[in-house]
Amino acid sequence: MTIGEIIGVWLAAGLTLMMFSFIYRDNAFFKLGEHLYLGISVGYFVNIQYHQVLVPDVIRAIRVEHDFWVIIPSLLGIFILLRLVPSVAWLSRMSFAFYIGGFAGVAIPNVIHGYFLPQLAETLRPFNAGLGNNLNQIVILLAVFTVLIFFFFSLEHKRIVGGISRIGLFFIMISFGASFGYTVMARISLLIGRFQFLLDDWIRQTILRL
Amino acid sequence: MDFVETILNLDRRIIYTIVALLVLIPLIKPFSLPIKPTPEVIGIFREIDKLEAGDNILIAADFDPASKPELMPMLEAVLAHCFERGIKPHVLTLWPSGPGLAQQAIERQAEKYDKKSGIDYCFLGFRYGNVAVILGIVSSITDTFTTDYYGTPTRNMQIYQDVDAVRDMDYILDIAAGATVEGWVVYAAEKAGVKMGASCTAVSATAYYPLLQADQITGLSGGMKGSAEYETLLSGKYGVPKGDATKGMDAQSAVHVFIVLSIILANVCYFISLKREDEERRRA
Numbered sequence: 001m002t003i004g005e006i007i008g009v010w011l012a013a014g015l016t017l018m019m020f021s022f023i024y025r026d027n028a029f030f031k032l033g034e035h036l037y038l039g040i041s042v043g044y045f046v047n048i049q050y051h052q053v054l055v056p057d058v059i060r061a062i063r064v065e066h067d068f069w070v071i072i073p074s075l076l077g078i079f080i081l082l083r084l085v086p087s088v089a090w091l092s093r094m095s096f097a098f099y100i101g102g103f104a105g106v107a108i109p110n111v112i113h114g115y116f117l118p119q120l121a122e123t124l125r126p127f128n129a130g131l132g133n134n135l136n137q138i139v140i141l142l143a144v145f146t147v148l149i150f151f152f153f154s155l156e157h158k159r160i161v162g163g164i165s166r167i168g169l170f171f172i173m174i175s176f177g178a179s180f181g182y183t184v185m186a187r188i189s190l191l192i193g194r195f196q197f198l199l200d201d202w203i204r205q206t207i208l209r210l
Numbered sequence: 211m212d213f214v215e216t217i218l219n220l221d222r223r224i225i226y227t228i229v230a231l232l233v234l235i236p237l238i239k240p241f242s243l244p245i246k247p248t249p250e251v252i253g254i255f256r257e258i259d260k261l262e263a264g265d266n267i268l269i270a271a272d273f274d275p276a277s278k279p280e281l282m283p284m285l286e287a288v289l290a291h292c293f294e295r296g297i298k299p300h301v302l303t304l305w306p307s308g309p310g311l312a313q314q315a316i317e318r319q320a321e322k323y324d325k326k327s328g329i330d331y332c333f334l335g336f337r338y339g340n341v342a343v344i345l346g347i348v349s350s351i352t353d354t355f356t357t358d359y360y361g362t363p364t365r366n367m368q369i370y371q372d373v374d375a376v377r378d379m380d381y382i383l384d385i386a387a388g389a390t391v392e393g394w395v396v397y398a399a400e401k402a403g404v405k406m407g408a409s410c411t412a413v414s415a416t417a418y419y420p421l422l423q424a425d426q427i428t429g430l431s432g433g434m435k436g437s438a439e440y441e442t443l444l445s446g447k448y449g450v451p452k453g454d455a456t457k458g459m460d461a462q463s464a465v466h467v468f469i470v471l472s473i474i475l476a477n478v479c480y481f482i483s484l485k486r487e488d489e490e491r492r493r494a
Contacts, residue, residue: 045307048306048307052338056361060357110396114396115392115395119424122420182415185466186411186412186413189279192462195233196457199238
């Protein structure tokens with residue numbers, strides 16, 4: 001490990017411990033770490049945007065490739081930033097109109113073709129794929145129907161509609177439960193990742209090797 | 211204060227300490243619980259394994275340091291798999307904070323397998339625009355990414371002499387911490403007719419099962435567990451050393467057992483306390 005890497009690991013370990021200190025109680029070290037994270041993230045973001053977007057797509061395109069068409073989208077991008085100047089903030093509406101109109105035009109047919117229709121076809125699959133798959137298909141159909149009823153608010157949820165929507169609620173709860181289980185797994189994974197860093201990179205690679 | 215009341219009023223810091231110990235102890239002294247690959251992860255592994263040397267795979271590393279423990283091992287394992295088989299990975303990211311991690315993974319694996327940038331692989335880096343970038347590379351990769359991450363023009367690269375669009379790819383894999391999987395399915399895989407797999411954080415795994423059910427993706431790897439399963443498959447077939455995801459699974463299992471027991475215990479204590487309150491009210 002170089003001196004630079006060792007300093008980096010100590011800094012990262014220190015910041016990790018600062019963030020962990022919140023588990024005990026809110027404190028100045030946690031606040032410092034939190035603000036550093038925010039500031040560094042923004043700085044990194046700006047740097048990446050400049051080197052990976054502005055340089056190759058705008059500066060290089062104009063200077064080296066003499067592609068002056070990029071001036072138009074660049075101007076539309078600058079117009080969005082003009083929202084910060086109240087007297088010319090109206091210019092940003094042109095950019096948003098272009099963006100929303102263009103994106104809606106692209107998204108609507110593609111999402112219908114590539115997402116909505118395949119999912120619909122899968123939901124309405126014929127019952128000819130064996131007993132197990134047919135049972136799955138019944139559960140899927142039942143879940144889709146009852147959850148749609150649950151989110152159908154034009155009818156009062158009483159009697160039959162109320163009963164069906166309660167079954168829908170049951171499916172929604174199962175879905176939330178599965179999501180929560182996965183969320184616990186995800187958060188523990190993050191903790192494991194930090195502990196792996198503290199044990200391997202910090203303690204084993206820097207402290208025990210000194 | 212009796213046991214029930216103690217449990218219901220337990221200081222959260224005691225729980226944090228137990229969780230910390232349950233993570234720390236298996237990392238120091240692993241007990242190597244078996245990892246059984248699931249059909250979802252096998253679905254990705256099998257498709258990549260079916261590819262031949264010289265085939266191309268598009269890998270979107272759409273994650274940032276916040277998801278590193280879950281998704282970085284997957285990226286490393288898939289890259290190792292590609293290089294082991296002579297498959298050419300084209301790596302890009304739609305996340306501005308993604309290039310640093312992707313760069314680390316690809317440079318580490320390329321060095322290990324002695325692979326050359328622009329010939330055996332290409333790290334395209336980041337472009338802003340999400341769907342616009344996907345639509346761009348559906349038409350032309352070299353027009354959308356005029357240079358790679360290191361500033362080398364892509365048009366002259368050997369790797370782009372025969373391929374230049376998503377339809378020329380043999381597989382797409384999105385390693386995603388956010389909601390980019392739908393975008394890749396809708397605007398790339400379905401449009402270009404290329405098979406696709408998804409590796410995501412555990413939090414978002416349930417959202418992608420409908421895509422798997424509808425065969426819109428061939429496989430799904432969720433969180434650190436999915437990555438560990440991929441490492442197990444890779445190690446089993448090619449002897450590639452297992453990575454950080456596998457090392458973390460003992461701790462994961464230990465904490466899960468503790469959480470399940472805690473939920474049961476807390477609920478039992480809660481219902482006992484309700485019953486007691488009820489009895490006290492009746493007595494009063």
